Amino acid sequence: MNGCIVAFCCEHSAYPAADLAGRLRLHYPESLRVIRVPCAGRVDVIHILKAFENGASAVLVLGCEDGACHHITGNTRAKERVKYCNMLLKEVEVDGRPVAMFNLSPNTPHKFVRAVNEITKIIKESGR
Amino acid sequence: MTTPFREILKRKDFVVTAEAAPVKGSSVSKTVEHITLLKDKVDGLNVTDNQSSVMRYPSLGICLLIKEHGGEPVLQVTCRDRNRLAIQADLLFAYSRGINNVVCLTGDSVDVGDHKEAKQVFDLDSVQLIHLVHTLNSGKDMAGNELDGGVDFCIGTTATPSADPLEPQLIKVEKKLKAGVSFIQTQAVYEFDELKRFTEFVRNIDEKVKILAGIVPVISAKMAAYMNDNVPGIFIPQHLIDELAQAPKGTGIAKGIEIAARMIRQVKEEEVCDGVHIMFIGREERVPEILEAAGLL
Amino acid sequence: MIIAERKPMEEIKQAMAPYKKVLVAGCGTCVTVCWVGGEKEVEILASQLRLARSAEGNEIVTLEATVERQCEKEMVTELKDKVAEVEAVLSLACGAGVQTMAELFEDKPIFPAVNTTFIGMPEKEGLWVEMCGACGDCFLDRTGGICPIVRCAKGLLNGPCGGTRKGGKCEIDPEKDCAWVLIYRRLEKQGRLDLMREYNPPKNFRAVKRPGRIQAVKI
């Protein structure tokens, strides 16, 4: 059980936002592990499930803002996939393993930190 | 002794039939009351066959009761619950017990009823069913075997004059007419012009077939909206819904009866149809009020 | 193409309960195309099973494999070694694939993970619709190439029922088109409405003698 939060970050939005958060010294939990992806739409169901199999306590999928995806539909597809993943996890009654999708732009480091904090709070509340 | 329906269709200027809906259960006393009340006020009592795909007392059983109590039964047969063997067998039985009138119809889908998981049959469709009754009338079964004692049914069918789009419906009506029917009872109609357009179409193909306009009284705006949404083939226009909505509380049934009677009068006065078929489901005891208001008693 | 649907997870989980090591077997043909039983779904289902069992503290080992067509014995034979390793097989193929697997590996319990639903085609991305009832007596030539046997909720052969909704939608589902309205429109466009006016006699439901068995000409 590694208890990490795995964040799939779109290189057009969330990844630079995370960089900016670092440059502004906006701190967030150390347990975050960022995996850089070319688009939130590249994140597949199996990536999320395997992250949990590996012991992650939560998964974040972070993509561009609504209507402003670099690849037009990538962020909306990612949102659907996250929804689907939650359904798959619920099906197998694996509780308290949150998967969430957030939309942000590259110049919103606070939003990035907020997303990480929000998921951390959910994990804490579920007692994992 | 009642007059056979076939004769009535030939002789009477304005034919009136009413629907007797079978009960859910084996207690038929209420149905017998309705039969007694209506049998002499109408020309035929028409019995539905697991209407709206809700399982009930059989159509055939109620028809027997009507016969026993001196009425003229009209047996509805749908294609949903029986394959060609069962339908033929039922028809032989019906005829042997003096039930000589049959309405051939498709039947609602099981999805709208109370046994949604049932396997629906539809071995035949309504046009094929009409052909089947003619085959039986000719003394043979569908497989071509001779019958030991034939049948002679008076055949009717149904149609939806307010369908949208109408043309495909009319093509089907045309097929039914070509297969040969003595009468058509329409689905409930609320727009006189729709009915008129429909009868003109039918008359162009078959001058002799009798058309009975379907009358279903609507007793509240809520019921109208429900029927529009849930009863296949029914389209109640907004002006009637508004009229019902404006009726004072507690007068809904009276209003419904008034609207129905108005329609019947118009149908009769303008000689658009050869009669009406009244379906006041669950309120059969109030059918005489409609007849009275329409001047048919 | 054969269309299927994943079974409820609860059912799959119960079926797998007695086993510690199973093979999740996909099929690379129809069920891959309809997003139900290809390599991707095999991966997801296996992962779901492992997660479920590890949450129960009762780990399960899953092998994964997808063959090109599970309805072909020769192709399923490839799985021999993997099947030998496991206690049971969870197949994501259609009913034909599951049975081929069962016949080939008689001593192993084989479980279907999907429900085979119909023969259909994609209407758009991710939406499959029924197109053919495999009635063995095709009469699409008489209906403008639209099959009323399966596309009409009642399988009517001589025109629409009286329940058609406004705008030509089906009595039982406003999302679906009335097949006979579609047939009407198609034939009208082709100027062949006379075809719709012709009587279609009752169907020969023995056109395929069930269970179906067809011997092609030996060449």
Next chain:
Amino acid sequence: METRIGIFLCNCGGGMKNIDFDAVAEKVARMPGVTCVNLVSHLCLDEGREKMIASIREENLDRVIVAACSPEFKEHIFRQALEDAGLNGHLLAMANIREQCSWAHEGDVTEKAVELIKMATNRARLLQPLERKELPVNREVLVIGGGFSAIDTALHLSRLGLRTTLLEKEAVLGTGTGEWQSLHGFDNSSMTAAVEGDRNIDVLASARMTAAEGTIGDFTVTITREGEEISRKYGAIVLATGFRTELAPTSTLKLRTQAEPISGISIVSQEQLFHMLHNSIVEAKPRTIGFMFDFSDENSRFPTLTTLNNALAAKNKWGSEIYIFCKNVKVDSEGAEKLYREARECGVVFLKCETTPRMSMDNGRVAVEARDVFLGEDTVIACDLLVAEELLLPIAGTETLSSLLNIRLDSRGFYQDENVHLYPVASEKKGVFVIGWCRGNLDMGRVLTDISSVVMSVHGLLSSGKILVEVERVKVDPQKCVACLTCIRVCPHGAIQLVRVDGDKEVAGISDLACDACGICSAICPAKAIKFQGYRDEEILAQIEAIGES
């Protein structure tokens, strides 16, 4: 052959104090396959890069891990270093231990840094080299439209040596928008004359595009002119189809058509007023003129400019009393502030209203009833002439063009405009651009920006006659593809098509030119047949597996 991994740690000149680099070096050196670990203080500077190149050569490395700042900043520099050392640039994996580790946390993060390097190393083991190739592109450009922005784009491209075809649906260029452009200080006739004299510009008038296929650098377009079909090839397509106006739905009275006689008209469009002002065909000077704008569409920069110009002209020519009813005056476009001041100074009255004024006809005049929010009372002004509010809308045919080219429209029916990543002129399809009013309600300054942007973009793409692409970065495995068409249906860039391989088998094929490397297809493929080099499942999962290992 075993992989030989080299790890390069950069401490950014001491900028990452909460990482113990010696401890990191010691730990990562123990990972399997790691040949050498180098600690450098400024890897991105010449000295560091040289050290890196030397080490790659000496140690005969075949995978390189750089643990330093974010790949967003220096990845390309390190890639180049690999190339300089004779290694494919794609055999590099970076661990972002600065922005996303050292700087993001307080306290010692040595362990996290080690884990990030492990993740990168796991991924690096699986990386494959990626070849680059130059593909020839067609240098001709198709510009659809015959208005100001289309003509100006064509003229610019021509000057840069790119042959351009102007495709106009009307019989001549510049119809319909002539006055608008003169109003804003552009001389339409001299522009059309310049086009006629330009041998690099080919004008196809009375013509429409009726089919388009292909990808950037190689579009095949079918043009239909007077019933005749012409097929042409282009490297890029620019849409500059302009806009149309319509009376805003809030105006309760009908606008007279252009065909009706000018005299007696009391409600006119901006364009009709312009006609009256500049062609001197007015019998009686209107004493009072009302203008309305910014009620239906608050994106009103263009109407604001038009109103101010027309109002000033009317004031100067006729000396009319002028009332402007609007919610807000948007003066942030170029020159607008000055025009506004001039208008105020010469007595134009601005009435700020929250709701659309009511209008009624009164003896041939239009009575405008409005509530001024500053005065707080209702005012009724009888106007001899009311210039109605107009909406700027996409022209007819916008939908057809968008479906032919497979590009989206925004919620208002204009070409893709709201997506900041494509701003201002790119569409989701590489090589197809949208400029000017066909992408929304713009002021002149923004239109000019669009023109420069598109000219730069197209020139950059096509001028050399070839484009450098990564070969098969995203690739379909023809053995695994079941031709389910899912990827073709989902590709946002229209880069995938059915192709025949191995003689006859039909499978999905991805165009290296059109692919924008998003990976949506590889995520959705039900047969797992699409591999995205660098972001294959294996490469992503290998990173996940490294998490929590230590």
